[in-house]
Amino acid sequence: MTAANPETTTHLVPLLDRLTLEQKAALVQGADFWTTVPIPEIGLRAMTLSDGPAGVRGPRWDERDPSLNLPSGSALAASWDADLAYRFAAAAASEARRKGVDVVLGPTINLHRSPLGGRHFECFSEDPELTAELASAYVRGLQDNGVAATPKHYVANDSETDRFTVDIEVDDRALRELYLAPFERAVEAGAWSIMSAYNSVDGVTMTENALLETPLNSEWGFDGVVISDWTAVRSLDAVPAAQDLAMPGPAPAWADLVDAVRDGRVQESDLDRKVLRILLLAERVGALEGSPAIAPAAVDGPAFAREAAIEGSVLLQNTGILPLAAQALGQVAVIGQNARDARTQGGGSATVIPENVVSPLDAIRAALPHAEVRYELGAVVQEGVAEIPLAHIVNPATGEPGLRVRFLDADGQELFAEDRRATGLVWFGGDAPIAASRTIVLTTRYTPTESGEIQLGFAGANPGRLFVDGELVLEDSPVIEGTDLGAAFLNPPSLTVGVHVDAGRAIELRAEFTRAGAGALSGAFSATLGIAPERTDAGLLIARAVEAAASADVAIVVVGTNSKVESEGYDRVDLDLPGHQDDLVRAVAATGTPTIVVVNAGSPVVLPWAGGVGAILQGYFGGQEFGHAIADVLTGAAEPGGRLPTTWPAALADVPVTEVAPTDGRLAYSEGLHIGYRAWLRDAAEPAFAFGHGLGYTSWSWGSARRHEDAVEVVLTNSGERAGKQVVQVYAERSDSSVDRPVRWLVGFVVVRVEPGETVTATVPVPARRLAHWASDWVVEPGTYTFRIGPSVADLPLSIDWDTA
Numbered sequence: 001m002t003a004a005n006p007e008t009t010t011h012l013v014p015l016l017d018r019l020t021l022e023q024k025a026a027l028v029q030g031a032d033f034w035t036t037v038p039i040p041e042i043g044l045r046a047m048t049l050s051d052g053p054a055g056v057r058g059p060r061w062d063e064r065d066p067s068l069n070l071p072s073g074s075a076l077a078a079s080w081d082a083d084l085a086y087r088f089a090a091a092a093a094s095e096a097r098r099k100g101v102d103v104v105l106g107p108t109i110n111l112h113r114s115p116l117g118g119r120h121f122e123c124f125s126e127d128p129e130l131t132a133e134l135a136s137a138y139v140r141g142l143q144d145n146g147v148a149a150t151p152k153h154y155v156a157n158d159s160e161t162d163r164f165t166v167d168i169e170v171d172d173r174a175l176r177e178l179y180l181a182p183f184e185r186a187v188e189a190g191a192w193s194i195m196s197a198y199n200s201v202d203g204v205t206m207t208e209n210a211l212l213e214t215p216l217n218s219e220w221g222f223d224g225v226v227i228s229d230w231t232a233v234r235s236l237d238a239v240p241a242a243q244d245l246a247m248p249g250p251a252p253a254w255a256d257l258v259d260a261v262r263d264g265r266v267q268e269s270d271l272d273r274k275v276l277r278i279l280l281l282a283e284r285v286g287a288l289e290g291s292p293a294i295a296p297a298a299v300d301g302p303a304f305a306r307e308a309a310i311e312g313s314v315l316l317q318n319t320g321i322l323p324l325a326a327q328a329l330g331q332v333a334v335i336g337q338n339a340r341d342a343r344t345q346g347g348g349s350a351t352v353i354p355e356n357v358v359s360p361l362d363a364i365r366a367a368l369p370h371a372e373v374r375y376e377l378g379a380v381v382q383e384g385v386a387e388i389p390l391a392h393i394v395n396p397a398t399g400e401p402g403l404r405v406r407f408l409d410a411d412g413q414e415l416f417a418e419d420r421r422a423t424g425l426v427w428f429g430g431d432a433p434i435a436a437s438r439t440i441v442l443t444t445r446y447t448p449t450e451s452g453e454i455q456l457g458f459a460g461a462n463p464g465r466l467f468v469d470g471e472l473v474l475e476d477s478p479v480i481e482g483t484d485l486g487a488a489f490l491n492p493p494s495l496t497v498g499v500h501v502d503a504g505r506a507i508e509l510r511a512e513f514t515r516a517g518a519g520a521l522s523g524a525f526s527a528t529l530g531i532a533p534e535r536t537d538a539g540l541l542i543a544r545a546v547e548a549a550a551s552a553d554v555a556i557v558v559v560g561t562n563s564k565v566e567s568e569g570y571d572r573v574d575l576d577l578p579g580h581q582d583d584l585v586r587a588v589a590a591t592g593t594p595t596i597v598v599v600n601a602g603s604p605v606v607l608p609w610a611g612g613v614g615a616i617l618q619g620y621f622g623g624q625e626f627g628h629a630i631a632d633v634l635t636g637a638a639e640p641g642g643r644l645p646t647t648w649p650a651a652l653a654d655v656p657v658t659e660v661a662p663t664d665g666r667l668a669y670s671e672g673l674h675i676g677y678r679a680w681l682r683d684a685a686e687p688a689f690a691f692g693h694g695l696g697y698t699s700w701s702w703g704s705a706r707r708h709e710d711a712v713e714v715v716l717t718n719s720g721e722r723a724g725k726q727v728v729q730v731y732a733e734r735s736d737s738s739v740d741r742p743v744r745w746l747v748g749f750v751v752v753r754v755e756p757g758e759t760v761t762a763t764v765p766v767p768a769r770r771l772a773h774w775a776s777d778w779v780v781e782p783g784t785y786t787f788r789i790g791p792s793v794a795d796l797p798l799s800i801d802w803d804t805a
């Protein structure tokens, strides 16, 4: 049984009273993949929900309706800038409204418990305070602009292996002080909804878990809607739990809801409570007659995306090679697949389809107009098929660039057809009659630009056949590993065959996929028609890169992960760069040409050659303007704004928490409070780069710190010659504590931007709660804490005593 509704819904009771039991039961389940049920009789329209959170995809996964692709969560967190997070969310709100979206399914605020976590790129940080501060700014940025935020996934969905079933064992202190803390602050910021996770905590699946009521509702005063993760509602037991909206809908697990109320298995009052909250959400987003929808402020999307990517770029190392002396550069070697085919976002449900992506290669060329830029691939990063570029395909039905997609029923009758402009296609909602289709046929005319054998094929979760000029060349069924249908569907395996092609001679391609049409994802389908990387000799690619580097004044190598490495539904198995990228960097650096490495990954990767290169810039998944941001930072047009939101290890073996796979269905968070830098400090272990670390192009002198009421005032000077950004970080220590404590933990931070020679006073608020530990309640242990202040957890030049009295 759940507690009464908050007072904020009292005025909606008359509307509730006008609803039938059937209407109420319908309203607590989605109408389809992305929308809620409209009830025109009471002036309620459907609400549309959509992923992000790094931009907003909208209800259709469709290249004909593209989205602004902002940097991923880890990049946003690297800015350490709450104002930026607010503006980021405001940009998302403006995208949401443009796409008719009322509720954004984000931010993702699970923690970087382990760098192996598959959705690490999407989450903010290993630190609950940094995550909480940015999460609350994100929530306000969306909701001040009239769009609901949905912080997710409540709670302890910090890794992906067996995510539907894994049971997380976590002690109360770790739960409260680490994993729940960002959700608490997001609710404090006024979140209108929260997403419940797939996993269990202490034996109970989250859509039925008592944590939905306490602390979320009863302690924190949440008055919003708990939206289930997609298909996470398993049974009617989620009804008495504070699980409000089952998505997508209609939810099979609640098909029996009306009867269950009638025969007393479920209380109608539990249903009413949910309905009132859904009506309140509708009122808040302007979906209820008479409730005004706020028009979001206009945003220059690409300009903001560029700024956000700059602010999230972390200069890890610099021997003085950066910023580049652009005028003095004659020849520049740009090397790496990610330089040309940048990864601007991670995989899975967070995917948005950008209209345009700026690659580092193009942006560097544009930024260095006087230099001769030579590009070499160096190493293959891509795995499986990649889409065929639009410029090389013609839709036989229209004669325009693109392809024709036909949907056939069991008798081969065409139900629907559409003309698309991409060969990687996902239907997850939208107009096509997926559930009724048994065969889906893609046809296009492809004109290769080079002669030779290519690896042609498809990726999908369904059996497929590929015809070239009418002849069957490939027929196969993918082997789906694991039980995560979402993973299989959003990141399916590739099947290919070698096909000889001639440059300039068009070939007709037809791919046919058959589908059964049952199960939870019966309305969803994905398929990519594409080309896998050539089986090129790795040594040859490296030799060509070395040759280009040897004759250049500087070599810029862009290394990174690929779409298979960082995604949803599975975790990483190691932290290595895929393919032969490490050999490539070593070989380029060995030429003696000054070498800069740009890392294009959403999570830490191991950089075993770090000591041998001049500079390392971690650019994360920087969104659609990634290339411009990288070029701006390399040339010094912009200051690298980022600081690591997560400790960067030198080797996987050094990482304190690597257990992300359950044993017998259970995953024990046995490290308790000690994740991230807390664990590194406890073990006195040395990472490659510490939490909070990041260089700029100026120098700083840390003057003094003092307490002023509940804040620390820090005086610091930009002692260099360029304007700069600094993140003033305050950590607490309590060496004589009576309870288990981290060696030190982040209690506050603030960004300052300072002109050369200027001295500023940074004020960092530290409410008493930042010192508290959980012991059935929040307790501030009396006595003296040491506050240590500086630019990273490992570099703390200032300290003060802080008495609780």
Ligand code: BGC
Pocket (backbone or CB within 6 Å): 051, 105, 152, 229, 230, 349, 486
């Ligand atoms: C993901 C959520 C996402 C939902 C809808 C789930 O598989 O875990 O983060 O919002 O799908 O796409």
